[in-house]
Amino acid sequence: MSFLQSIQDTAFATSIRESTLLYPILLSTHLTALGLFGATVALTDLRILGFAMKNRPMADVHNQFRPFKHFGLTIVVLCGALLATSKINLYWPNPYFKMKMSLLLCVLIHALVFRKSVYKNLAEFDRTGVVPGNAKAAAIISMLLWIGLVTCGRWIGYWEAPTLE
Amino acid sequence: MQQFAGYDPANNPLNTNEWAFPVCEVFHILGFILLIGSISIVDFRMLGLGISKQTPAQLVKDTAPWTLVGLVMILITGPLIFSSGPSTYVYCAGLLPDCYNRAFYYKILMLMLAIIYNWTIHRKVAMTPNSPWAALVGGVSLLMWAFTIFAGIFIAFV
Numbered sequence: 001m002s003f004l005q006s007i008q009d010t011a012f013a014t015s016i017r018e019s020t021l022l023y024p025i026l027l028s029t030h031l032t033a034l035g036l037f038g039a040t041v042a043l044t045d046l047r048i049l050g051f052a053m054k055n056r057p058m059a060d061v062h063n064q065f066r067p068f069k070h071f072g073l074t075i076v077v078l079c080g081a082l083l084a085t086s087k088i089n090l091y092w093p094n095p096y097f098k099m100k101m102s103l104l105l106c107v108l109i110h111a112l113v114f115r116k117s118v119y120k121n122l123a124e125f126d127r128t129g130v131v132p133g134n135a136k137a138a139a140i141i142s143m144l145l146w147i148g149l150v151t152c153g154r155w156i157g158y159w160e161a162p163t164l165e
Numbered sequence: 166m167q168q169f170a171g172y173d174p175a176n177n178p179l180n181t182n183e184w185a186f187p188v189c190e191v192f193h194i195l196g197f198i199l200l201i202g203s204i205s206i207v208d209f210r211m212l213g214l215g216i217s218k219q220t221p222a223q224l225v226k227d228t229a230p231w232t233l234v235g236l237v238m239i240l241i242t243g244p245l246i247f248s249s250g251p252s253t254y255v256y257c258a259g260l261l262p263d264c265y266n267r268a269f270y271y272k273i274l275m276l277m278l279a280i281i282y283n284w285t286i287h288r289k290v291a292m293t294p295n296s297p298w299a300a301l302v303g304g305v306s307l308l309m310w311a312f313t314i315f316a317g318i319f320i321a322f323v
Binding site: 025027028031032036040043052053065067068151155 | 187194198199215227319
């Protein structure tokens with residue numbers, strides 16, 4: 001725990017933890033940015049699955065939403081990292097925190113796996129009018145991962161550390 | 166708690182198991198992602214930031230069904246969350262801010278204003294080609310919805 005403690009004891013982590021305003025402001029920013037990020041992810045995935053923005057080319061939806069996705073995710077991750085480090089001693093033993101971080105890793109793997117075969121080929125799918133199975137799988141997995149991340153995020157707050165006797 | 170006489174939250178299913186309440190919160194978050202996120206995409210377009218291949222009007226039409234799905238989700242889960250412990254949000258009968266958790270009071274106020282605003286002024290300006298008001302109306306929309314989220318989070322911190 002000493003390494004975690006030293007992270008938590010850094011001046012900036014301490015100031016976040018001890019400020020009555022900074023912590024909720026970071027949490028609010030985390031969730032506001034999640035609104036923008038989440039919607040662009042959801043609409044892109046729903047477009048690939050044929051449930052949203054059907055009269056727009058998939059490539060257009062993906063490319064035009066991408067800057068917003070990146071902008072939103074950057075703020076989400078930045079605020080999330082600040083929130084986590086401010087109370088890392090509390091979060092690290094929390095199984096839902098570990099699960100959330102594992103899902104975040106899965107999101108990265110998802111991007112690496114499907115980037116070439118799906119997201120770079122959307123214009124091709126638009127031309128042929130056929131959305132292959134792996135593109136649909138990518139969209140479904142992406143939505144499940146993010147719903148899982150939100151769920152773990154909420155559950156982190158309800159886990160109680162076992163009390164030491 | 167006079168105004169909730171006869172209602173005991175202890176019997177509310179949201180309080181009799183460990184998962185129902187957080188599940189409501191998760192759906193509340195997913196709901197506002199769809200609602201506020203889809204509206205903010207239109208707002209950024211109205212501000213002239215990106216998504217230049219579509220007009221604001223086309224974007225509104227494209228996203229409207231999912232905005233509505235989000236609205237329905239928050240309007241179901243919000244009152245459910247409230248029902249789990251009304252006395253944490255409302256302290257006495259009346260409409261003055263003193264009777265409420267302050268953050269809750271301003272959240273609900275702004276939420277109602279933002280909903281009305283979105284389906285009246287915002288919709289009308291977004292649907293008008295090259296409206297000179299687009300940037301202002303989009304910017305105000307972003308601020309109103311961000312305020313709603315901030316106030317919602319602050320309920321737990323005031």
